[in-house]
Amino acid sequence: MAHVNEHYLKLAGAYLFPEIARRVKACADRRPDVADRIIRCGIGDVPGPIVPAVASAMHDAIDELASIETFRGYPPATGYDFLREAIAEHDFRSRGAPIDDDEIFVSDGSKGDCGHFLEILGPNNIVGLPDPVYPVYVDTNVMAGRTGSALEGGGYEGLRTLPATVENGFVPEPPDEHVDIAYLCFPNNPTGSMIDRPRLEAWVRWANEHDAIILYDAAYADFIRDPSKPRSIFEIPGARTCAVEFRSFSKHGAFTGVRCGYTVVPKELEGRSADREGISLHSLWTRRWTTRANGVSWPVQCGAAALYTPDGRDQTAEVVTRYMDHARLLADGCRSLGWQVHGGEDAPFVWTSSPGGEDSWSLFERILEEAAIVVTPGVGFGRMGEGFIRISAFNTRERIDEVVDRLGNLGG
């Protein structure tokens, strides 16, 4: 008799975005006038397109696959050297972060990597998670058996909460209680906050002192405007012995439909075996990839490498500037309503609450019904997100202007 993974049975409700999709559909079915003019500022899907440098590189790569002389078969499980080198050089070494080419692991996206990385860690680690937080961190830990049952009102037994609040600028402090694995995400999804160097130094110090690991999600690093802020945790001395970093091409590279990201695992990073011996996580992660995957599509890796060419860099810089202009417009629009506004300066998300103190889903429903705009309810990211909504800057300028206009006409 085949048994299932019991931990899956603890998972509460549907994942946030399917739930939003369900509610939008219900509203659209009920209200054809809303259905006709819905603007989505929810899921963070970019409007595209991919930049010309990427398109050109991908076309060339397909021509190579279509000729027996230049065909490429199985890629290296952890990524082609040319791409690993471009990443390590441009995203790390050029910024003073000492990362070797073979510490870059190319994948089909950072969402996957966040879950996969848990496979090489033991089930009994105590996990610290910000609240509010990207729900994938929570659910993948539930699936991996690192929690107890779902709690009423959200969350799971056994997880430690790292509160992100108005008071701490939505940047959690290192915990006082015992934590083995701590998640941090900066620029932050969903709150749009950004950590400064002294506070990230404090986290690295804490992790090294406690032999803990920081899983650092920097999927939005390319949106940081403030040059004093760290784009990578590896710009902080000491991070090589305590951190892993997840990166994505999805947003600045419009790779949501292309699918590519990467994870950085330094060779000094160790976990402990049951007898407290240090075990290289770089080795375990390499073994994970060589055994379980065949690497990323040739045209996709060629497209990703094109993001690092001079043309690719110029073209994506324009894209980033455009989205950050949108974030500013959205923030100004919400402020003019008298709403409290956070984020949007070093991150493509605005995090806001209405002065009426409405709960997140009420605000979500009101904005959907009255303005035909889909936002993301903050409470979907955790209890401490209650009262907030997240508005994404990933849209065309035309639609952003329309969103600001419609928000201006909202009642209450």
Next chain:
Amino acid sequence: MAHVNEHYLKLAGAYLFPEIARRVKACADRRPDVADRIIRCGIGDVPGPIVPAVASAMHDAIDELASIETFRGYPPATGYDFLREAIAEHDFRSRGAPIDDDEIFVSDGSKGDCGHFLEILGPNNIVGLPDPVYPVYVDTNVMAGRTGSALEGGGYEGLRTLPATVENGFVPEPPDEHVDIAYLCFPNNPTGSMIDRPRLEAWVRWANEHDAIILYDAAYADFIRDPSKPRSIFEIPGARTCAVEFRSFSKHGAFTGVRCGYTVVPKELEGRSADREGISLHSLWTRRWTTRANGVSWPVQCGAAALYTPDGRDQTAEVVTRYMDHARLLADGCRSLGWQVHGGEDAPFVWTSSPGGEDSWSLFERILEEAAIVVTPGVGFGRMGEGFIRISAFNTRERIDEVVDRLGNLGG
């Protein structure tokens, strides 16, 4: 203190193909005369190229991504409907296998799926594995904690062996002892054997009687020449309550570098919870994908769908015929040496042993040193593969002719 997944520490040695690569490099460094003329019949990487229908569809898809009007962002986590429908219709319903579109889960390759599927099954299931067997099945179960320690001479404590021998035509029988999850792979990698309908019916009967699950790897289904043989386990009545099937586009579609495959999970298939309640594996698998992945690249899915167009089907049929001609030539060549030859009729692999009774690695080294041909040592697939080598038919005709020639000149 962060702990590692202890099960990884049980993994013995390197994965087979890295070990082959290491030995080939060592030989090439020592023998420049060998290095200059190496022909690889080892890893099963196809020479390509992708067929024109696929290249054309992928080019169109990239043009769509490059325009804001036709851009595609996040794909559905389990695949686009148009591709799921093409697969379900052509690979299943047209052959009398009752599979719905939403029972097809599109992924970046079947190697990954074989490991991922274990995530939704409990750690205490007893696993039955053929010997010889694709090493990924073994290693992924070790990583998932379903074995004890590595055994001397190969294998791991706790796994049940399903022997594939000359006597049973390399088609294992259902086990007498207790097994919850059984792996089958037909057309078989590495032995090139193919199961017939009555014997597959016996497996389905066994699984339903014992509430067991068959993980059926049909990555090479398109190479089956004998029309009486089942291409899918779902052509067998009763399979919908006991089987999962893994498929790949890598070989017939030359998708090794494109990366796409799929898994079939019928809605009737259930595992058991600890309190013996039936739990839908289709639901758990759907949850796994929506939480842990963002789906497969748009141009890749478009390329895969092109395999099912009339042009795509004609073009891949030619490719398959060519490889099966190669398999026949290789089999004939080995027979003319007086070797015992298996496989190569419904599968693109020839499985053979020398009359001298050499062990696999000796035969591997001899063929490498004397003929500069890389084969795969049978013992790399399990103890019962000792004495055999696998020769892959995936090469150009020119190289296959050269391989047959060189084998003919082998000593001993």
